[in-house]
Amino acid sequence: MNAANPSPSVDKLIPVTVLTGFLGAGKTTLLRRILTEYHGQRIAVIENEFGEENIDNDVLVQDSEEQIVQLSNGCVCCTVRGDLVRALNDLALQHEAGTLHFDRVIIETTGMANPGPVCQTFFMDDDVADTYKLDAVITVVDAKHGMSTLDRQEEAQSQVGFADRILISKKDLVNEADYEALRSRLMHINPRASIAPVHFGETDLNTLLDVSGFNIDDILTIDPEFLSEQDHDHDHEHDHGHHHHDHEDDEDGHECGPNCSHDHHHAHHDDAIGSFLFRSDRPFDPERLEDFLSGIVQVYGTDLLRYKGILYIKGIKRRMVFQGVHMLMGAEPGKPWQASEKPNTRMVFIGRKLPRDIFTQGLEQCLA
Structure with missing residues (x-):
């Protein structure tokens, strides 16, 4: 199924x-x-x-x-x-x-x-x-x-x-x-x-x-905060402002006081699991998009955890709702585009060390 x-x-x-x-x-x-x-x-x-x-x-x-x-x-x-x-x-x-x-x-x-x-x-x-x-x-x-x-x-x-x-x-x-x-x-x-x-x-x-x-x-x-931070070119190695240390005694509940000698530092978290968003106001060519996504899941399917989106497809007057888990994906018609809204694509990909540039460039080449 x-x-x-x-x-x-x-x-x-x-x-x-x-x-x-x-x-x-x-x-x-x-x-x-x-x-x-x-x-x-x-x-x-x-x-x-x-x-x-x-x-x-x-x-x-x-x-x-x-x-x-x-x-x-x-x-x-x-x-x-x-x-x-x-x-x-x-x-x-x-x-x-x-x-x-x-x-x-x-x-x-x-x-x-x-x-x-x-x-x-x-x-x-x-x-x-x-x-x-x-x-x-x-x-x-x-x-x-x-x-x-x-x-x-x-x-x-x-x-x-x-x-x-x-x-x-x-x-x-x-x-x-x-x-x-x-x-x-x-x-x-x-x-x-x-x-x-x-x-x-x-x-x-x-x-x-x-x-x-x-x-x-x-x-x-x-999350709208994610969108605003993406607009400022935030990535996964950004500084969270978290004073991180790995001392066992702290995990057991001991608090660090003002004179604590532990080496606190700002941590840069290079998480293996991450996400990125693709957006476009241009419609997709449906055949090119299907070919690209089929290839992507064959290569990166095991590393793709969740992916989901609203797609703007050329020649279709309603949004297409798209989602997948690992190598299983599909799309079906959603609500019609309203006269008051500008059709657009929003896709989020969540996975393990996904090559954002390959995904982004590939999706851009699928635009009509």
């Missing part, structure tokens, strides 16, 4: 939210709140973890079998020690048979996981695609250790790059300047995700459910 061509009966599909974030960021705290708060929805939870169940015991009611756990609010938890596709299909069979009742699924990934393969599952397996729709990736980032984690762990950058919503936990443990530095860095890795602080998992669940982040009809959302 193509990432951009959902089933015609998409409204009948079971929505799935992928909850990700690095070790200790607060995923389980957020998940526990979702499971214990009354929200009128029955949720099946898949924990894509190896090892012991990490949902608190006071939430559990009974074991129905090795992998399925009944939670106190009627939710179902499935701990995956094997294949995610098998777990989803098993849940679907029980749902269809009426032995399990749930309205949506939340998948909590292991902290070291790149969410890409999890997302691709919903477009690569026909049985899964016929039952579920991927709604959004929610990524939790630790304000206290987020900068150093992003410096050291490319998986953490991938988690940010795939996100539709980014929640920053533990904001109370850092000052405002450090929080804004982290937020700025996250925004440059992924300008299409909304960013908000979250305190002990307390957030408006309506902002996390039914996001439609993978819905091809969803409009392209890009």
